[in-house]
Amino acid sequence: MTLRPLIIGDLVVPVPVVQAGMGVQVAKSALAAAAARAGAIGCISSVGIGSLTGSLVNYLNESNKKLAQEIRLARQLAPQGVLAVNIMVALSNYDEIIKVCVDEKVDIIISGAGLPLSLPGCTVGSPVKLIPVISSGRAMSVILKTWHRRYQRLPDAVIVEGPLCGGHLGFTYAQLAAPATVGIAMLLADVRAVLAPFEAEYGRRVPVLGAENISTVEDVHAMLALGFDGVQIGTRFFCTEEAGIDEKSKRFYAKATSKDIVVINSPVGMPVRVLRNRLVERLLAGEKIPFGCPFRCLRACDARAAKFCIAEALTKTLFGDIDNALLMTGCGIGEVNNILPAEEFLAPLTKLVR
Numbered sequence: 001m002t003l004r005p006l007i008i009g010d011l012v013v014p015v016p017v018v019q020a021g022m023g024v025q026v027a028k029s030a031l032a033a034a035a036a037r038a039g040a041i042g043c044i045s046s047v048g049i050g051s052l053t054g055s056l057v058n059y060l061n062e063s064n065k066k067l068a069q070e071i072r073l074a075r076q077l078a079p080q081g082v083l084a085v086n087i088m089v090a091l092s093n094y095d096e097i098i099k100v101c102v103d104e105k106v107d108i109i110i111s112g113a114g115l116p117l118s119l120p121g122c123t124v125g126s127p128v129k130l131i132p133v134i135s136s137g138r139a140m141s142v143i144l145k146t147w148h149r150r151y152q153r154l155p156d157a158v159i160v161e162g163p164l165c166g167g168h169l170g171f172t173y174a175q176l177a178a179p180a181t182v183g184i185a186m187l188l189a190d191v192r193a194v195l196a197p198f199e200a201e202y203g204r205r206v207p208v209l210g211a212e213n214i215s216t217v218e219d220v221h222a223m224l225a226l227g228f229d230g231v232q233i234g235t236r237f238f239c240t241e242e243a244g245i246d247e248k249s250k251r252f253y254a255k256a257t258s259k260d261i262v263v264i265n266s267p268v269g270m271p272v273r274v275l276r277n278r279l280v281e282r283l284l285a286g287e288k289i290p291f292g293c294p295f296r297c298l299r300a301c302d303a304r305a306a307k308f309c310i311a312e313a314l315t316k317t318l319f320g321d322i323d324n325a326l327l328m329t330g331c332g333i334g335e336v337n338n339i340l341p342a343e344e345f346l347a348p349l350t351k352l353v354r
Contacts, residue, residue: 001221003352006041006230008129008157008207011107013082014039014353015346016230017220018159018209019237021086021110022167022328023047024314025244027237029074031342034242036074036081038346039353043084043110044070046097048311048318060093064100071104082107084131089114090268098122110159113168113268115143120151129156131209135163135170136182137190144198154202158195159232160187162212166235166330168270169263176263176271184212185226192227215332217348235330240342246320250339252277252327258334267306273330278323279316283307 006016019035021027021043028049032042048055049070050062067085074083085101087094090113101109102123111119112133119130132155134140140158147153162184163171175182188208195206210223211232223231237243238253256275264283266272274280282289291309313326343350 001352002354003224003349004354006157006207006209008108008131011082011129013041013230015349016209016224017041017346017349018084018110018211018230018232019043019342020211020232020234021045021047021084022234022237022243023086023088024311025049025318027086028244029070029077031237031240031242031244032070032083033074033077033081034240034342035237035346036078036083038343039081039350040346041082041084041108042074042078043086043108044074045086046101047086047088047091048314060096063093064096067097067100068104071101071106084108084110086110086112088112089116095122102126102128108156112159112161112170113270115139115146117143117146117150120147120153131155131157131159133159133161133211134191135161136187137194139170140191140194144194148198154198154204154206157207157209157229158191159209159211160184160191160228161232162187162210164212164331166273166333167328168266168268168272171271173263173271184210184223188227213330213332215330215335219332219335220349235333236336236345237342238329239336239339240345241339242342245318247339248320248322249317249325249327252322253329253333254337254339256327256329256333256336258331261329261331261333265307267308267310272326272328275327275329275333277325277327279308279313279326 006013017040023045027045032044036042050066054062085106087097108129110131116132163179163182207229209230210228214233215236260275262276263271263273289308316325
C-alpha cells in the first residue's frame with residue numbers, strides 16, 4: 001500500500017499526518033521537528049509554552065517570546081518540514097499568539113477549543129494556511145458562513161475530531177456515552193455535505209482530516225479508508241522521546257489501559273478525557289482543589305466556580321507530579337505501551353510515500 005500526499009494549497013505533505021499540538025509543553029520544537037523530518041506536519045502548541053517563572057511575571061510577553069523561540073528552533077531542526085502551531089480559541093492571548101505565528105511565517109495555524117470565527121481577520125496578507133478543528137457539521141456550517149460573509153474565504157483544510165478523541169471534547173455527555181451516534185464516519189459525511197456548496201462556489205476542494213483513536217499505523221490506514229485525506233494523531237506522541245513532559249508522566253501513559261480512562265468537567269466548560277489518578281479521584285468525589293489564578297490564561301475559565309486550575313494540573317504533568325497531574329488521553333491509550341522516538345513511530349508511514 002502506498003500513501004497519497006496531503007495537499008493543502010501549495011503545501012505538499014508526504015505523510016498525511018498532523019502531529020497534534022498538545023499543550024503545556026508536550027508539543028514543542030523537538031517533537032514538531034521530529035514529525036516534520038519524517039514527512040508529516042509538525043505542530044507546536046501555544047498553550048503554556050513559557051517558563052513558569054516568566055509566565056508568573058508577565059504571561060503575555062513570556063508566551064509570545066517563547067513561542068517565537070520554539071518556532072525558530074523547529075525551523076532549524078527541520079528546515080524543509082511543514083510546521084504548524086495549534087492555538088486554542090479559549091486562550092486569553094489568542095490574537096497576540098496569532099500575530100507571532102504570522103510574524104514568524106509558520107506554514108499552518110490550527111485552531112479549535114471554540115470556533116475560530118475571527119481567525120482570517122487576524123491573518124490578512126499572510127500566506128499562512130488556516131485549519132479549524134470541529135466536531136460537527138453544524139460547527140463547520142457556522143465557520144463557513146462566517147468566513148464567507150466576513151472574509152470571502154474557505155478554510156485551507158479541516159480537522160474533524162470524533163467522540164473517541166483525547167483532551168477537550170466538542171460533544172455532550174450523552175453523545176460521549178453513546179459514541180456510535182456521532183461516529184467519525186457520520187461526522188465526515190456531515191462535514192462533506194456542508195462543505196460541498198462552498199467548495200463549488202470557490203472552485204476548490206477542502207481536505208478533511210480525521211482525528212480519534214489513532215495509536216498505530218493500522219489505525220492511520222483505517223481512517224484514510226473511511227475517506228479522510230489525512231489524520232491527526234495526539235495520544236501516541238505523549239510517549240515519544242521528544243515529548244516535553246517528564247519521564248514519569250510518559251511511563252504513566254505507557255502503563256495505562258482503557259480501564260484507566262474517565263471523562264470529567266474541565267474549567268473551560270467542556271468535557272475532557274483524562275487518565276484516572278489521585279487528582280481525578282478527588283474531583284470525581286466532588287472535592288474542590290484550592291488554587292489561585294496566576295496566569296489568567298483562558299478567557300473561557302471561571303476561576304471562581306472552577307473545581308481546579310487546569311493550567312496548574314497540566315504543569316504537574318510537565319514535571320511528573322503524577323498524583324496531582326491532569327493526564328489527557330484518547331481512547332487508544334491501551335495500544336501505547338512504549339516510549340520511542342517520534343520518527344520511529346512514523347517510519348513505517350514514511351516508507352509508504354510514493
